[in-house]
Amino acid sequence: MENVYYPLLTAHNWVRWLVLLTGIWALVNAFMGVRSRGPMTSRAPFSAFMGSIHLQVLLGLGLFAIMGMNGMAPFPDGPRSSFGWEHLGLGLIAAVFATMANRAAKAPARAAPVYVADGTPAPGPTPTTVSDDITRWRSALFWTFLTWVPLLLAMPWWRPVLRMLGTE
Template sequence: MSAYSVLLALHSWSRWLVIVFGLIAIYRAYVGWTGRRRFVGADNGMGASFVGSIHLQVLLGLGLYFGLSPWGLNAMKQAGAMKDPTARFFGMEHVAVMLLAAVLAQVGRSLSKKASDDTLKHKKAFTFFGIALLLVLLMIPWGIWNPARPLFRF
């Protein structure tokens, strides 16, 4: 098994951590915001888990993009890469939007921790985490509006 296969499998499987932690963090933020609940350690922990899992994904993805993947930076160096939908998606669109999602999740976590009251903390977390997870879901290669890839790699 090559280093590319291992890194690709890790990147593929860890997306599920991002989705699960993101859904839980968004749910907790929404319930806390609308129910005017206290912002407790579990809320902070779920936000940290969501952001941490996105950061892990970014590190794995950048390892693929800059080093091992034939669809990353290497594909973008080829003439006509922008005319090839798969090369353009993995070489530019996927990486740019996923980096934006990671930044938004991190900003949301920072702003929610610094907010003055608990309701505002939940609202900021819900807003930023929601946008970040939506971007992630849009850029996962499900095969609906972007190139299809396996949901589980072995």
């Protein structure tokens, strides 16, 4: 299993930087959106952040499985013996929060227009209102910021910054 462990550990370490970069992108984008009070035209930063965290969680689950099959401790050099489980749990919480940020950025579903008997559209709400976008920006900012809390708590700061294949 060692031939799978080190490449997976290296990928998990490198994807950490992808998570941090996309997280900064999403946080800055949400903050700027709240400040500008403009329309939300793209949720790409939130989708990228969510996707990178989901990839990170999948790689981490693979590492936990390999380590469990080989009787290895997840963080033998950790601050506490429970840090491995904390790391896993906080990663899952961060994935849920990032998913909520991405969902908050998604445009609400709009009902099809209703027509009256003579074929004219029935009076109703406007398709998109500015207050909808402001609410989406604020929600996306809230959930993106909240994602950073477990993300920063789960990070093993004592580990090497960039890990290569076969190195601890």
